[in-house]
Amino acid sequence: MEKIYINKEIAQLIILQRVDLIGPILKKIRKIFGREFFTNIASKYLIIPSIIGKKYFGIMEFEYKQISKYIELKDKEVLSIGSGVCGLELIIYLNYPNNFFSIIEKNYISKKVTYGWDTQNFEAYNNLELVNNFLIKNGMDQKKFMIYNYDLGNLPQKKFDLILSLYSLDYHYDFNLYESYIKKVSNKNTKIIFDTIRPDYFKKIFDNVEIIYSKENTVHKSKRILCSNFKN
Numbered sequence: 160m161e162k163i164y165i166n167k168e169i170a171q172l173i174i175l176q177r178v179d180l181i182g183p184i185l186k187k188i189r190k191i192f193g194r195e196f197f198t199n200i201a202s203k204y205l206i207i208p209s210i211i212g213k214k215y216f217g218i219m220e221f222e223y224k225q226i227s228k229y230i231e232l233k234d235k236e237v238l239s240i241g242s243g244v245c246g247l248e249l250i251i252y253l254n255y256p257n258n259f260f261s262i263i264e265k266n267y268i269s270k271k272v273t274y275g276w277d278t279q280n281f282e283a284y285n286n287l288e289l290v291n292n293f294l295i296k297n298g299m300d301q302k303k304f305m306i307y308n309y310d311l312g313n314l315p316q317k318k319f320d321l322i323l324s325l326y327s328l329d330y331h332y333d334f335n336l337y338e339s340y341i342k343k344v345s346n347k348n349t350k351i352i353f354d355t356i357r358p359d360y361f362k363k364i365f366d367n368v369e370i371i372y373s374k375e376n377t378v379h380k381s382k383r384i385l386c387s388n389f390k391n
């Protein structure tokens with residue numbers, strides 16, 4: 160992207176959603192002062208938005224290129240679950256402006272963000288109004304996306320061509336939270352992409368499961384899988 164509009168509040172969301180973006184100083188601060196201080200103070204006041212924005216879009220370009228090696232992205236109804244501030248969706252849109260994006264996220268920031276498996280699905284780090292403004296200010300047409308608050312329950316009811324959930328579904332909370340919903344809004348041609356540490360489990364759920372990316376240098380050692388066709 161040529162010019163990125165990014166303010167402090169969006170930069171804060173980004174580093175809570177993609178904690179691997181923080182540099183060694185913030186990492187040290189998080190270790191010494193704890194996660195509550197990091198979430199409420201350090202992530203707000205000790206960051207430079209332009210640097211975070213540049214790094215974030217670098218990573219999102221990487222994700223975009225990685226995914227586009229495996230699937231066609233043109234003229235798609237896209238559902239994005241846990242999209243964060245939607246950098247990936249924005250890049251897909253800028254390349255394929257005919258796509259429509261339905262975005263499901265949560266609308267609060269946990270006081271003390273604890274990364275990892277969240278059985279109760281209480282963890283969230285987003286602000287839907289800020290995301291809406293961020294997309295529009297970066298050139299996305301308001302008619303080309305709709306943001307849904309997961310906790311309000313009025314999720315979009317249509318068939319999607321592509322369902323994306325990077326480092327959210329089955330990475331932070333159990334796939335079964337969305338399983339029956341995804342079944343309802345997909346058909347045999349729908350491609351579903353998400354990150355998980357248990358790719359083999361999904362062979363019981365889908366006819367087709369392909370590992371398209373491995374992240375070995377993290378604690379989680381997750382795999383990105385491309386799935387289609389629910390077994391029943």
Ligand SMILES: C[S@@+](CC[C@H](N)C(=O)[O-])C[C@H]1O[C@@H](n2cnc3c(N)ncnc32)[C@H](O)[C@@H]1O
Nearest residue numbers: 176241242243263264283284285309325326327
């Ligand atoms: C680690 S972040 C990943 C964000 C983005 N996909 C990315 O790759 O940068 C996980 C996101 O999942 C969101 N989340 C948590 N529970 C959710 C749910 N039930 N439905 C949708 N999003 C959820 C969080 O608010 C957070 O933004």
